[in-house]
Amino acid sequence: MDIRGFPTSLPEFQRVFPDDAACAHYLETMRWPDGFSCPKCGLIGEPYRFATRSSVVLRCRGCKANTSLTAGTVMQSSHTPLSTWFWGAYLMTTQVPGQSAVQFQRQLALSRYETAFQILHKLRAGMVRPERDAIGGEHPVEVDECLIGGQTRGEGRGTHHKSIVVGAVEVRSRTDDGKKRTRRVYAGRLRLRVVPDRSADALTGFVKDNVAHGSVMRTDGWTGYPGLPEMGYRHEAWILGGDPDKAEAHLPMIHLVFSNLKTWIKGTHHSRIEPKHLQAYLNEYVFRFNRRFYPMTSFHSVLGISARTVPPTYAQLYSGDWEHAA
Numbered sequence: 001m002d003i004r005g006f007p008t009s010l011p012e013f014q015r016v017f018p019d020d021a022a023c024a025h026y027l028e029t030m031r032w033p034d035g036f037s038c039p040k041c042g043l044i045g046e047p048y049r050f051a052t053r054s055s056v057v058l059r060c061r062g063c064k065a066n067t068s069l070t071a072g073t074v075m076q077s078s079h080t081p082l083s084t085w086f087w088g089a090y091l092m093t094t095q096v097p098g099q100s101a102v103q104f105q106r107q108l109a110l111s112r113y114e115t116a117f118q119i120l121h122k123l124r125a126g127m128v129r130p131e132r133d134a135i136g137g138e139h140p141v142e143v144d145e146c147l148i149g150g151q152t153r154g155e156g157r158g159t160h161h162k163s164i165v166v167g168a169v170e171v172r173s174r175t176d177d178g179k180k181r182t183r184r185v186y187a188g189r190l191r192l193r194v195v196p197d198r199s200a201d202a203l204t205g206f207v208k209d210n211v212a213h214g215s216v217m218r219t220d221g222w223t224g225y226p227g228l229p230e231m232g233y234r235h236e237a238w239i240l241g242g243d244p245d246k247a248e249a250h251l252p253m254i255h256l257v258f259s260n261l262k263t264w265i266k267g268t269h270h271s272r273i274e275p276k277h278l279q280a281y282l283n284e285y286v287f288r289f290n291r292r293f294y295p296m297t298s299f300h301s302v303l304g305i306s307a308r309t310v311p312p313t314y315a316q317l318y319s320g321d322w323e324h325a326a
């Protein structure tokens with residue numbers, strides 16, 4: 001258990017959340033830290049609990065109104081046991097590589113693949129804060145694009161079925177307190193977006209939506225970025241001329257991000273991500289990346305325990321109609 005009271009290992013998680021009742025108790029404590037009060041009549045006092053079924057409903061002893069423990073969370077109206085949701089959120093937020101729906105189905109012995117897919121995809125929907133801040137500011141930002149996915153077998157060369165992903169990452173530095181005073185650089189916050197092309201509109205539009213005005217922007221010499229100074233950014237472009245070593249030196253952080261992203265897509269998901277779902281996977285990746293130091297906050301927000309989001313329906317998720325925010 002770490003200092004914020006969050007389980008740091010699978011056995012610890014199992015001890016904290018051994019069954020559905022423990023998960024229900026946790027939800028209740030989160031919502032009513034000082035004890036249950038009826039949302040309908042305001043009566044304060046122990047509610048009636050149902051011993052025979054999984055206790056996701058509390059009944060007021062005064063007005064007899066039922067209150068659902070999962071209302072407003074991603075688990076709302078779901079028939080999946082709470083413990084399955086909790087496991088899903090835990091595994092998804094704490095495992096660096098994340099997990100595929102197939103792995104999740106197998107590990108939790110779920111009978112249907114669709115159930116596993118639906119749980120993970122709903123958790124993914126809780127991975128973007130609508131009000132999230134712009135990155136950059138005092139930290140320089142590296143921006144670049146990469147190609148993701150796409151089978152070109154039998155279709156000749158080119159970028160068939162490949163998606164263009166543009167990314168921006170903060171370059172942060174800290175001075176060690178020790179005697180050496182070496183400056184160490186590390187990756188700050190990250191943003192990724194699927195774009196239709198490499199046009200200036202698509203690329204600078206992404207920058208405008210995600211990076212704070214006035215930030216130092218580092219890019220290669222691609223023509224999609226010359227508009228940045230007029231937009232109020234300080235632009236450090238580098239004409240790379242296709243030399244990979246120079247690219248590494250000028251944009252080391254975003255290239256490392258892309259390399260790890262590709263490894264994740266290939267390794268965990270066997271490169272089988274449909275383009276219509278790619279943004280959701282990018283959101284998942286960015287979410288875990290940006291909150292790698294805050295596991296408890298991640299756990300709560302994917303379950304929607306604190307951040308209330310409207311959960312999408314299965315039909316919306318499966319058709320790809322659900323707008324995963326970018």
Ligand SMILES: [Zn+2]
Pocket residue numbers: 038039040041042043060061062063064065
């Ligand atoms: Zn009541």
